[in-house]
Amino acid sequence: MNKIKVLIIEDDPMVAEFNKSYVKQIGHPFTVIGSCFTEEQALEIVKTNTPDLILLDIYLPNGNEINLLKxxxxxxxxxxxxxxxxxxxxxxxxxALRYGAVDFLIKPFGFKRFKQSLLNYSRLKKIIDSEEQIKQIDLDSRFELLEINNNSFLPKGVHLPTLKLINDYLYEQTSPKSCKEISEELSMSRITTWRYLEYLVKEGMVSVSLEYGIGRPTKMYKLK
Structure with missing residues (x-):
């Protein structure tokens, strides 16, 4: 996935540094391209080096609530x-939501909530940027709109928590993984892992390739 350029707009320098360190802790695909303290500075950066994502404090000097967002x-x-x-x-x-904010963090918040917000954003962005046609299951798994026990849209024997576990694991990988590697990492049986992987392949969410060596070729799985 390409880098996600982040601009931090915050009137408190200490808070801005905290947020910058949080982004650095999360790491790829996020990179901070700068921070600023006023609406005027923010607009100048947006015009010259358009970020993908802004972390915006809506109370800024020389600004009026969410004027910058507007x-x-x-x-x-x-x-x-x-x-x-x-x-x-x-x-x-x-x-703020009416003007298209993708999330809303109320101070004080911890790193866990901050990380969740950015990772949810990156996963949704990856889906939208890479797919011409969006599947409902993709959006449901990212927005977590479905109750954890509501599996009515899934075939018998396929459950949403396990599906999300495998899907999220594959999202974090930079290279294809075999069924054996995935099952060992997630402490799942190989046959269960294989069944879920094949379902994801069938739904067009995961690609499969063959790796040749000694003996039979090995199927390698990678999130599209």
């Missing part, structure tokens, strides 16, 4: 925004 949408900049704020009133949240 301006970004007005000029049709092709980027996404995660709102970071101490504001808890529902009107602010509703307005």
């Amino acid at each position: 301006t970004i949408r007005k000029h049709n900049f092709l980027l996404d925004v995660i709102i970071i704020t101490a504001a808890k009133d529902s009107a602010t949240v509703q307005e």
